[in-house]
Structure formats: C-alpha cells, structure tokens
Amino acid sequence: MAGGPVTLVIDLPYDQYFGYGAIHPKVVKTVYVVIFVRLARRVLRLAYAISEPSTSDQSAASDFNFNGKLAKIILHYSFHSFQTMKTTWCWLSLAFALVSAQEPLIQQPKPVIYYSGILGGVSHNGWPLEILETLRLRGYNVSFISTEPNHKYLEPFPNIPFLRLRDEATNASFRSMFDPDDEASKKGADTFAQYLRDVLPDQKREYVEIFTRDKPALVVCDHINFACMDVASWLNIPMAQTTTIMMSEDPPFQFVDREYLDSDDTPTSLFYPFIAFYRYWMGKVKYCAVSYGVGKAIDTVPPEYNIPRHRGLAFNSGTLQIVNNFMPMSDIITLKPNDYYIGPIQPSNIQPLTEDLASYLDARSSVLYVAFGQMYVPTQREFNNIAAALLENYRAGIIDGILWASRGLPKDMLESFQANTTYDTTGFSNNPDIRFEKWVPQYSVLNHTATKLFLSHAGAASSHDAIFNGVPMLLYPFASDQPTNSVLLERAGVALVINRKATTIDRISRKIKDMLIDRREEFTANMKQMQTIALISSKRKELAADILETQALASRNGKPWYLHMEHSPGTLLGFNVFSIIGILVSYKLCCVGTKALLRKVWYALYLHFIPLSLPKIINTEIK
Template identity: 30%
Template sequence: MRLFLPILTFCSIVKAILQPTFRDTGYKNIAFSVSPGGSSHHNWVLSIMDLLGQRGHNTTYLTTTEETRFSKSYHHVKTVDIGPSVVFDQMALLKELSSGKSMLHVMPKVMKAWSGNHERDYFTLLNYFKNHQVDLVLCDYFMNACVDAATSFGIPYIMTCALDPSKESDVSYTNSEWYNMHDFTTEHQSFATRFYYKFIFSWINLYKNYSYYVDMTARRKAIGITTKLEPPNKKWRHSLRLVNNLFGYIPARPIGSLAEYVGPIIPQTHSPLSEELEYFLNSHQRVVYIAFGQLAIPKQETIKLILIGLLENLESGSIDGFVWATVHAAGNFPASITTSSGINYNIETMLKNEHSYAYMVTWAPQTAILLHPSTCVFVSHGGLGSWHESMYAGVPMILFPFFADQPGNALLIERSGLGGILKTDATQTESVELFRNIIEDVNGEIKANVKRMQALTQIHSKHGTMRGADLVEEVAYTHKNGVLPHRQSPADRMSVINGYCYYD
C-alpha cells in the first residue's frame, strides 16, 4: 500500500498536453509576391514564409529576376522568377530620389517605373495561382499586380508593409500619406502646415498623379480587370495588413482590427565579418559606421560634411576609426578634405584603405558591424530596417534622411533621444559638434534612451516571425470568401447613422 500511494500521486500530476488540430484539414499553398524595394520589403516576410514552410505549408516566393537573391537563406521557401525588372535608368531615378526634391515631383516617376510590367506580372501571378491552387497570397504594398491577380482568382490576400497606410489606423493627429511622412504626427506642426497637408496638398497630389491613375485604369481595363483603382483604405478593406513595425518606431495610435504590428522582425542570421574587417574593428575601440542603404546616393556636399565630422573627432580623440559602406557613393567623394586644424587628408588613398583609421568597403555586413562592441555610432539614412538593427545592437544614430519614411524616422529618432539629425544646410562646425555630442554623450542620456529601445526591440523581435506566421494561418483557416468575419467591425454592417450613433 505504501508503494502504491506514491505511484498514484505521481500519475495524478501528469498532465495531457493540448495539441492543435486545425491543420488536420490539410496544409495550405501560400505565396508571397514582391518586386520593387530593397531588403526591407523582402526579408522579414521571407522569415515568416520560411517558418510557415517548416510548419508543413507549401510556400512560394514570386519575384523578379534581380530580387531572387533575397531568398538564398530561406530553405523552406520555393523561389519562382517572374521575369526581369522594368528596364529604366535606375541610377538616374535614385539620384533624383536622393536629391532632396519633393516626393511630389519624384513619386509619379517611381510609380510609373514600378508599374511598367503590370500586365506581365498580373498574368504570370494569375496563372501561377490557378495552376498551383494557391490558397492565400501575401502581397507587398507596392505589388499592385499581386492584388489584382488574387482578386481575379478569388483568393484572400494579406498586405505586407512597413507602415499601415489605411484610414483604419489613421487618426486626426497622424500623417500616414506617403507625401506627408516627413513628420508622422501633427504634434509639432503649425495650424497652417496641418491645414495645407490635410486639405490642399492632397488635391495637388491628385493633380500631379492624375495621368498615372488614368493610364493605369485604362491598362487594367484592357486586360480584363474590372475592379476600380482605389486608395488603400477601400481596396484593402477586407484584408489583413501585416506591418513590420512597433510603437516607438512609429507614434502610438489606435489601430484597426485588420492591422497587426508584428515588428520588428529582424533576420536571426546574418553575414559574418570578413577577416580584414574583424581585424580592423578588434584593433579599434570607438568606431563610427556609415551606410546609407541600398538606394540612397549622398551628394558630395553631404559626404564632405560627414568626413569633416569624422576627421575632426578623430583628431580630438572622440573616435579612433570609422567604417564606410560606400555602395553607390564612391564616385561622389571629394579629392581631399582639410580640417580646421589645417591637416589635409587625401581621400583617394583613404578609399584604398591606406590609412589605419579608415576602412572603406562597397558593401558591408551591417548587422555584424553594429553588434561589434567597438561600434559606437551609426550614421544612416534612417531606413526602418537600419533603425531596427541599430537599436537591437544598442547603437545610437546620426541621421541624414533622403526620401519616403526616412525624414519621419529621423525626426522620431531625434525626439526620442536616440541620436541626432545632420541637416542638409549644416555648417562644418555644426557637423563636428553633432558628431561630438552623440559620440561622447556626456550625461549618458542617449545611452539610457538607446538601452530602453534596445530592450523593446529585442523583446518584440524574439517572437515577431512566429506571430506573423500565426496570423497568416489565421487568415488561411478562418476566412469566409476572403473576409475575416471575426475582425469585421459591427459598424461595417450598419448604416452610417446607426454606426456612429448620430441619433444620440
């Protein structure tokens, strides 16, 4: 009897484990389509697709020839090449984007370039969806052909984006339109500025882009697409939006029932340092890293400002080296720089890595550099992916924004005390002071702010991919004719008067 009681007690505390059964009805064919944009449009969604592949779903990445390189590290995703990108003078467009001109001037050209293969992409995707019985597709924000193909085939789609542009997550104090992203809220804007962007600029934007909308409407109609060319809040009204973002990287606001902030999703693997770069970082203690992403092209005046800030802080001992990923900018460097101390620096020899304090490289393993303990500041364009990686590593930033969401990101970084902005009209003295203030951080305030942001980033990035995959499965298994009934607001099923209680 004494032996029997312990066995009985042990057995009574053994618990059965709940096992999900929703996949017993079968695994899904899930596709992701994206064409324009850099790694920030591809990698985080590929992380989600890879996890879905590990769970047993058939996952496919449909993209242009030039972009297929992004899927090399994702072994559970099949890559399908839908053809080459549109032929256009990419460098000329990138220079124009980086020139400081209003996005209102440049955006019509960008939209025209990105939609150049709309007909080809539409039919390629539509045929793939039909031939492979795709159940659900994830469409990048700029991949309009994907939305059209999914709509024509009658399957649900999820929008993937860095910022939710729909009206559902927009309130009176937020600026979500692409032409107003130089500041994400109206908190610091005058009444005149708010009035201009809310009521005047939108009409100017419509006028500037009118010919594009007319052309796209005609092109879509010619290939049998009968749905209207609508703004995002109407076009995506039944679709989930997966947003690779997080409050702190965007001002807090109420979000709609069809928007899910799953960010920051940061790839869990990264390219290692080369032997030469590792040796350089190991032999220095305070290194500034400079990189402006895959698209931005800094002017020579900008490069001079940054070099002055770096070299004078090098002379004063605030830093002992810098690493510069030049990408497209190598041809814009000046021949020489003379600091206020009268020292003249030969930039040509610097670009050849003939100086112990400078390491210049066309392309750099950014995450590995930021994670190295010698890296003390990141000089960046302010792209969201770079911001994510910098905060994950706990590195403060100096921003020189160019276009799209970069000016808004830069303002938020500065206002949050995570770094500072190098303005286009800054003097050499102001550049040197900005670098010194961010690098030395005398009262430790920047370091404390970055530490808090680092914790926030690491906490949320740990499960971002899993949350994204869960949400994709939610849509795949719970939609009803492409609609998620449980996420639909009662107001959508009511008259305007009843929905907003106008009779109260």
C-alpha cells in the same frame, strides 16, 4: 519470485488532426484492441510465472520512444520472466505497427501560401521571408514569387522555392523613382508611373496564371506590389500586405504636425491647430496632384482581363496589414481590426564579420559606422560636408575609426573630396583608420563593442539593426519612410537628425560631439530601453505566422469575416460628415442670437453625442 510491473502509456491525439492526414477511427480502435489482447496475455503469463518461479533469474528492459507524424507513443515495459527475448520481440513488432499506423490513409497536402515582392531592398523582402520560413516549418507549401534580381534574398532560406517572374521590360530604375530633394517630386512620380505602365500588364498576366493554376490559400504581397494585390483581390484569394510603416486611407489624427524636421512650432501656440491643418491638407493636395499619373498607371491592365484596382487601405478591404515595426517607431494613426504590428523581426541568419573587419574593429574603441542603404547616395556637396565633419572629429580624438559602407558611391566622389582645396583633407587618404567597403555585414558591425555611433539614412532595416544592438544613431534621411523614422527616433531620445537642406560641416560635427561626448550617457540609456522593447517585440514572428495562418484557413470569399470589418461612416476630408453638419448647425445656433435655452440644449447634445473632430472654432461661452 514476483514478476516485474507492466507500464503502458498511450497518447494518440488523432482527433486534433482530422483533415490533414489523420488516423481513421477504425484503425485506432483496432490498435487499442490489439494492445488490450497483448496486455491480457502478458498478465496471464506473469500470473503463471508467479505461481511457478523460474530457476534462472534473468532480467531485461526495453525502452521505445517513437514520435509519429501525428502521435506520440511511449511504451515502457520491465519484466522478470523466463521468456525474455520472445516477449521483447513481440512488443517491438507492436511498437512498429503502431508507428506505421500513424501514416495518413490519404495524403493531403498543406495549403499553398505565396509571398511576392519585387521593388525595394531588404526592408521590403527580407523579413517577410522570415515569416514564410516559419510557415514552411509548420508544413505549409510556401514559395517566393519575384524577379531574378531578388533571388538573393532566399540565400538564408534554401528550402523556400523560388517562382521566377519574367524580367521587367522597362528602363525605369527604382532609385530614379525618388527625388531626395523633394518628396513630392513630379519627375519621380512620372518615372514611377512609366514603370507601372511598362510592367503591370505582363505581371498581372503572370499572377493570373500562377494563382489560377496553384489556387493558393493565401497571398502575401509587398505594399507596392500592385499587380499581386489586384489579381488576388480579383480572384477572391485571401490576402495580406507587408510594410514597415502603418498606412491608412484615412488621415492620421488631424492636428499632428506633419512637418517633422526642424519644426519650431509648439502645440500650445494659439494658431497651431490651423497651421497644422493647413500644412497637412496643402501637402496632401500637392501629393495628389503629382501622383495623379501614378494612380492612373496602377489601373493599367491586360486587355484580355478586367481587373479592378484593389484598395487595400480601405477600412473594409479585408486585406490584413502586417507591419514590421513597433510602437516607438510608429506615427499616430487610427488602427483598424486588420492592422497588426508584428516586429521588429530580428534576422535569424546573421552573417559574421570577416577576419579582416574583425581585426579592424578589435584594434579600436570608438568607430563611427556610415551606411545609407542600397538606394540612396549623397550629393558631392553633402559628401564633402559629411567627410570633413568626420575627419574633424577623428583629429580631435572623439572617434578613432571610420567605417563607410560605400556601395553605390561613385569613385570620383571620394577623389573629388580629396582634391578639393576648400577642406583640409590631410590624413583622409591611405589612412588605416578610415575604410570604405563595398559591402559589410551590417548587423555584426553594429554588434561589435567598438561601434559607438551609426550615421544612417534611417531606413527601417538599418534602424532596427541599430536598435537591436543598442547603437545610437545620427540620421540623414533622404525620402520614403526615412523622415518619419528620423523624427520618431529623435523623439525617443536615441538619435539626432541632420537636415539635408541645411547641412554644414559645423552642424554635423557638433552633433557627433554631442552624442559621443556631451550627452553620451543619455543616449546610451535611452537606447538601452529602446533595445529592450525591440527584443521583446521581436518575439512576435510566431504571432505573424499565426495571423497569416488564420487568414489562410478561416476566410470567406477572401475576406476575414471574423474581424467584423463593417464599413465606417462616410467621411469628408477625413472628418465624420455628421460632425461637420453638427459644427455648422451649432455655429448657426450659438453665434447668431437664437434663444439662449435652445443654444445651450443643442450645444450640450452635440458635445455629448458627436465628439469634436475639428478644432474648437466656436468661440462662444455658455454660462
């Protein structure tokens, strides 16, 4: 009677893990020696069993599958012998010895990575925590640094620790920092500046204390968390900033129309480059004028520290810019080596519909969902126009339900609309088809087949929710990145935009009818394409974690040397200085009457070596 085969497979990839609890080479060699001795003894026993067969045929099998912290060991042994139990326990002891050998000789904790965001809503603080959770699952020591009101964003991530900052000693509210009627509002800018002067000294002290105590390998800061970025830069800690719209210290392509809403100009018009140039730079001058106080306030530091301002958008700043967006929702801008599009990130913890809301949506087939985010509320006039337009489409049978997420909406606003004799509000109050809810699980509402149109402020998180669920949007932008998001979504063919400065009931009503009746198939097909791109792009959360992990482990003096962040040539108003000199000299040589040959040679050299940055103002025909 022949003995059974012996199969032994060992996989110990210890060489890949030195530095983080690896097995010492001597331990591994010892384990291999033990295995070899045991195997040799068993071969001899099998040879003896073959020469002198046992009178009783007994068989047993033992399967061990042990996944150690740093190794995978698979032992499979089958045999026919007279010492079944004894041999089995021998191999069992060996297997447990191998597993215990995988524990590190010296425990070395993974590097510390912090994310800190204070201002803003879920568009600021929701998706970075998704990436932080991914890093936590990779073994990193992660934490969320913020004030107590933002603790709620950790509900889907109970395993991420919260480092609480002291409450902000200021009377300025985030909502008052924006003027929906004027993006370059001096009042809003002054409020923001006052907020910064009130809170930055204490916040910078706290960040200095936390960062010097814990020595993080990487700090990830929200793009308006200036204290976090300034202190991390001052301490030479590798850093990344998070945002939902790509930002740059350099201007975008100079002749893209920045007047997004209701622009009747066409790029082929004769004076279009000059018009666009004027609009862009006049807008920039106005913005700089009203935000001068904000810039001074950012420089506010505790008297005991000399912390300079960190210019994270500069070309050679070394700060990674992680953007939760994708190209269809991105403005035309020059990307730097440290700019990364990693979104849109799909939420991993989606709250389901309540039983009541599920019943409401199940009973209807064409619901219009309204939500303007946590920070923005329409004026009474705007609310009246919107409500009247919705009611008009409801009566026409275009929609059979209106669901309005009314958080932040004053109670008297609805009462004032119902009491207004200018509008026919019949059927608006006490109507089961029209619901105002303080809070709704937005993603799940948009995921329901009854939701056919989303009236939104065009915030990044809301726009992503609609795209992921394939729901076309009617956009009502207020401020911040919302006007930009609106025009890009409209250009993509998945939305229409309402100009808040020229809002009427008829305009809103016609756009609703246009999207749900006249051009419904067009918007649905375009949104399907947008949804496909977003779902593919949403897989980049792991890439975002890879990028941050690389920054944490491979930076030098806080800078990503591997990105070759050489300083860009000097610029004047965003144009290469040499280009401007070349234009002036070319104009002199080509237009004043210098020798024709010199004109031709110089102009040809200029066009070859220096790309034209400014519009072609040289009206010279070279024959």
